[in-house]
Amino acid sequence: MSENTLTIDGKPVHFKDGDTIMEAAIRAGIYIPHLCHDPELKPQGNCKMCEVKVNGRNCSACTFPAAEGQKVLNNIKELNENRRIIVQMLFVEGNHLCPGCEKSGNCKLQAIAYSVGMMEYRFPLIYPKREMDTSHPDILLDRNRCIFCEMCVRAGREVDGKEVFAISGRGIGNHLIVNSPSGLLKDSLLEVTDKAANVCPVGAIIIKRHGFEVPIGQRIYDKKQIAEVSVATEKVLEEKVHG
Amino acid sequence: MAEKLKIATTSLGGCFGCHMSFLDIDERIIDLFDLVEFDRSPLTDIKHCSEYVDIGLIEGGVCNSENVHTLREFRKSCKVLIAVGACAINGGLPALRNFIPLEECLAESYLTGEGIDNPQIPSDIELPLLLDKVHPIHELVKVDYFLPGCPPSGNAFWRFITDLAAGKTPTLPYDLVHYD
Ligand code: SF4
Numbered sequence: 329m330s331e332n333t334l335t336i337d338g339k340p341v342h343f344k345d346g347d348t349i350m351e352a353a354i355r356a357g358i359y360i361p362h363l364c365h366d367p368e369l370k371p372q373g374n375c376k377m378c379e380v381k382v383n384g385r386n387c388s389a390c391t392f393p394a395a396e397g398q399k400v401l402n403n404i405k406e407l408n409e410n411r412r413i414i415v416q417m418l419f420v421e422g423n424h425l426c427p428g429c430e431k432s433g434n435c436k437l438q439a440i441a442y443s444v445g446m447m448e449y450r451f452p453l454i455y456p457k458r459e460m461d462t463s464h465p466d467i468l469l470d471r472n473r474c475i476f477c478e479m480c481v482r483a484g485r486e487v488d489g490k491e492v493f494a495i496s497g498r499g500i501g502n503h504l505i506v507n508s509p510s511g512l513l514k515d516s517l518l519e520v521t522d523k524a525a526n527v528c529p530v531g532a533i534i535i536k537r538h539g540f541e542v543p544i545g546q547r548i549y550d551k552k553q554i555a556e557v558s559v560a561t562e563k564v565l566e567e568k569v570h571g
Numbered sequence: 572m573a574e575k576l577k578i579a580t581t582s583l584g585g586c587f588g589c590h591m592s593f594l595d596i597d598e599r600i601i602d603l604f605d606l607v608e609f610d611r612s613p614l615t616d617i618k619h620c621s622e623y624v625d626i627g628l629i630e631g632g633v634c635n636s637e638n639v640h641t642l643r644e645f646r647k648s649c650k651v652l653i654a655v656g657a658c659a660i661n662g663g664l665p666a667l668r669n670f671i672p673l674e675e676c677l678a679e680s681y682l683t684g685e686g687i688d689n690p691q692i693p694s695d696i697e698l699p700l701l702l703d704k705v706h707p708i709h710e711l712v713k714v715d716y717f718l719p720g721c722p723p724s725g726n727a728f729w730r731f732i733t734d735l736a737a738g739k740t741p742t743l744p745y746d747l748v749h750y751d
């Protein structure tokens with residue numbers, strides 16, 4: 329094998345110096361499930377969906393550096409079962425009523441749940457009480473659906489140059505807070521064109537007045553699996569950002 | 572010919588949308604009658620399950636005391652119990668009231684809400700008592716299979732039931748799995 333090569337599920341993958349396993353996989357057109365990775369943002373390893381086995385040990389592909397000769401396992405039964413359980417935990421710890429959610433069909437959490445065959449919740453539902461913030465003229469924040477991936481937090485800080493969102497509290501008390509004198513979105517610096525307003529993988533941050541522009545049943549993941557969609561879109565972005 | 576499978580169906584805290592969608596199997600219902608016969612169901616108006624039923628389809632979550640009795644009757648009679656649709660699986664939209672104390676829900680509907688005259692909270696021995704919260708059915712009884720969707724499509728019903736009738740574990744292809 330040539331220099332800078334590892335394998336993912338037996339397939340040789342070339343990587344560049346400084347790549348994480350996720351970056352190498354994206355460039356090679358291999359899908360490793362993820363909810364909190366975006367080529368434009370620094371990886372943080374929050375969602376644990378990208379857990380892979382590297383030479384027999386479990387690691388987050390988005391933060392683990394690629395190295396010569398690594399044997400990475402990704403699309404295997406054991407890991408996909410872990411992913412299903414993580415997704416089930418995300419569903420029961422929030423309030424995910426998909427039939428009433430504008431993100432349905434375009435939602436990455438739902439799409440991963442479909443692709444790992446989640447038919448049920450497995451755990452008792454918590455039904456936590458979470459606040460909505462409808463104050464902003466263009467943007468809706470529904471904390472019921474927040475999965476604490478911190479995409480909005482990081483996009484604000486790293487791309488928009490604004491500290492709008494942060495996660496406060498610990499464990500089950502986690503909640504998304506807004507940086508403004510009133511704590512409301514309308515008094516924050518968030519604008520509809522910001523990356524932070526458009527990066528949420530689920531239906532927690534929604535741009536107003538675009539509801540049902542695309543009918544249910546014709547949305548991104550209604551017909552295509554997230555693996556296919558992700559490979560097609562993220563490779564371009566990855567090459568643009570990291571070459 | 573092998574004996575027909577007995578199917579029972581009911582709606583607990585549901586909108587009957589799942590039942591309507593079941594009927595979207597359209598003319599395949601004629602083929603279905605070669606495989607199954609209906610026991611307790613709003614489609615037959617039979618009020619109680621026979622002692623032995625092969626497949627029970629439950630639409631809707633558990634909202635009140637009558638739902639609890641019905642669900643237990645189904646579990647007792649049905650060899651295979653299927654949670655059908657979003658509400659049976661996660662409480663669905665009726666579970667939106669889980670964030671509001673029951674007293675406040677009742678007050679809004681019957682005492683203080685818009686356009687109410689003669690305000691009083693209904694209370695009659697004939698009326699089932701509301702539970703404090705809406706529950707998905709797997710929190711009360713063991714559920715064998717889950718058929719998601721709001722509602723699941725006619726094709727999803729067809730696939731599930733024909734798989735079961737063929738003695739297979741029901742599986743859905745990607746395009747028949749929906750939570751909405
Ligand atoms: S955010 Fe996604 S999973 Fe949650 S309710 Fe909306 S569509 Fe469903």
Ligand code: SF4
Binds near residue numbers: 473493504528533
């Ligand atoms: S609002 Fe969306 S992007 Fe922000 S942490 Fe919650 S789920 Fe992630």
